[in-house]
Amino acid sequence: MKLGMLSLVRMIEEFGLRMQERRLARLIRRQRLHALPQVFGESLAALQAVFADTPVDLRGANSPNGYPAKEHLGELGLNAILLTQNIEINQFPQYLKMLGGGRDQVANHHYESDGLHTFIAYDDECGGRNVRLLSNDVELLAKVSTSTFHPPPPWIAWYELGPYRPALQGNAEHWFCHVWDPFWESLSLEAQDKFIEASRLRTQAHISNEDWEEGWVYLVRMRDPRYRANPS
Incomplete structure (x- = not known):
């Protein structure tokens, strides 16, 4: 019953x-x-x-x-x-x-x-x-x-927030999840390398090497589960 x-x-x-x-x-x-x-x-x-x-x-x-x-x-x-x-x-x-x-x-x-x-x-x-x-x-x-059309990368769209963000919220979180991540994850890891290399030429005047490598590049790299699984 x-x-x-x-x-x-x-x-x-x-x-x-x-x-x-x-x-x-x-x-x-x-x-x-x-x-x-x-x-x-x-x-x-x-x-x-x-x-x-x-x-x-x-x-x-x-x-x-x-x-x-x-x-x-x-x-x-x-x-x-x-x-x-x-x-x-x-x-x-x-x-x-x-x-x-x-x-x-x-x-x-x-x-x-x-x-x-x-x-x-x-x-x-x-x-x-x-x-x-x-x-x-x-x-x-x-x-x-x-x-090759793509969204503005984070170091353009969110430059004012800086690269060292322990957590994202609000508009930034929404943008990363729904605008940037779908584009970034559609690229092969090799294509991501080329994108980062080309972008560095555009950012040398206003982003230091430390902020670039340890900040922005690390930020976008670690958002891709393929890279997190095998970081190089």
């Missing part, structure tokens, strides 16, 4: 959790339906019409190493990919030039070529620029995914 009651309680709890998950999923979907037009300046109906004739199924259009972040928006009736990344602001002109290469600029935020469409939106955060692309242009998405 007790076992039967316990099983019933578990069933009720599991049912309640599933109901909560479904309600949360519906809430997130409603929020996304509301946010997408705000971000790209087009109604959802207009975006759905633009991407109605996408020639291929984009659900498998992934990024190498999962970076930059890509998401297929089929649940919103869009056979299109939402690509999101943060880049250094001084890279943005090159980013726009890449978008415009071989494409007509339909509007300030809309590019088109042979029925393939790309919308761009952006805002600034912590010294970098959040760029969002909504696109069905497979070639462009692949080009962006393999590009």
